[in-house]
Amino acid sequence: MQTRTRAAVGAGLLLVLALLAGLLWWVAAERGLTARDLWEVVEPPPPEPCSESDPTADGSARGCLTPTALRLHDAAVARFGDPGRDAPIRSISCWSEHAWNPSSDHPKGRACDFFPARSGEFPQGDDLAAGWAVAEWLRAEARELDVRYVIWQGRIWYRGSADAADGWGRPYRGGGVYDPEDATGGHFDHVHVSVGRS
Numbered sequence: 428m429q430t431r432t433r434a435a436v437g438a439g440l441l442l443v444l445a446l447l448a449g450l451l452w453w454v455a456a457e458r459g460l461t462a463r464d465l466w467e468v469v470e471p472p473p474p475e476p477c478s479e480s481d482p483t484a485d486g487s488a489r490g491c492l493t494p495t496a497l498r499l500h501d502a503a504v505a506r507f508g509d510p511g512r513d514a515p516i517r518s519i520s521c522w523s524e525h526a527w528n529p530s531s532d533h534p535k536g537r538a539c540d541f542f543p544a545r546s547g548e549f550p551q552g553d554d555l556a557a558g559w560a561v562a563e564w565l566r567a568e569a570r571e572l573d574v575r576y577v578i579w580q581g582r583i584w585y586r587g588s589a590d591a592a593d594g595w596g597r598p599y600r601g602g603g604v605y606d607p608e609d610a611t612g613g614h615f616d617h618v619h620v621s622v623g624r625s
C-alpha cells in the first residue's frame with residue numbers, strides 16, 4: 428500500500444513538473460523566445476564574426492556586418508524596397524566606428540539604423556508612419572531575424588519583453604551616452620536594431 432502511495436505521489440510530482448515545464452515553454456513561445464534562446468542563457472555561444480561586407484558603407488572598406496545583420500538588412504530591403512528619397516526608408520546605415528560609444532553594436536557589425544526621413548530631424552506624417560512600420564515589422568519578425576532590441580521614438584523594446592503600461596516597449600534613457608531629447612540621441616529620426624549576441 429505504502430509503495431503504491433509513494434508511486435502515486437511520485438507520478439503526481441512528475442505531472443506537476445511536466446505542467447510547469449509546459450507553462451514555461453508556453454510563456455517563452457508567447458514572448459517570441461525559442462528553445463535555442465533558452466539554451467543560450469545556460470551556454471552562451473561565441474559572438475558571430477563581422478565577416479560580411481556592409482552594403483550600406485559608402486566607400487569605406489572597413490564596413491563589415493555579421494551574417495545575421497546582413498540577413499536582416501536584406502530582409503528589410505526586400506520588405507520596404509531600396510532606400511531612397513521617396514521610399515519608406517530614406518537611408519540605412521549599419522556598420523560605423525561609433526567612437527563616442529564603445530559599447531555600441533555598430534562597430535561590431537551587429538546593428539543597423541533605418542532613417543525614414545532626414546537624419547537629425549523629427550519625422551512627421553508619412554515619414555513617421557514609415558518609421559513605425561519598420562519598428563513594428565522588426566518586432567513581428569524578431570524571432571525569425573534574431574532581433575535583440577529595437578529603439579525608436581525615445582522607446583526601447585527587447586525581444587521577449589512585454590510593453591510597459593505607458594506604451595510601446597519602455598522609455599529609452601539614452602544609455603548615459605545620448606541625449607534622449609535629441610532627434611538622433613532619442614532615436615526619433617531613426618529606428619535602431621541590434622541582432623545576435625555580443
Ligand SMILES: [Zn+2]
Pocket residue numbers: 533538539540619620
Ligand atoms: Zn544605431
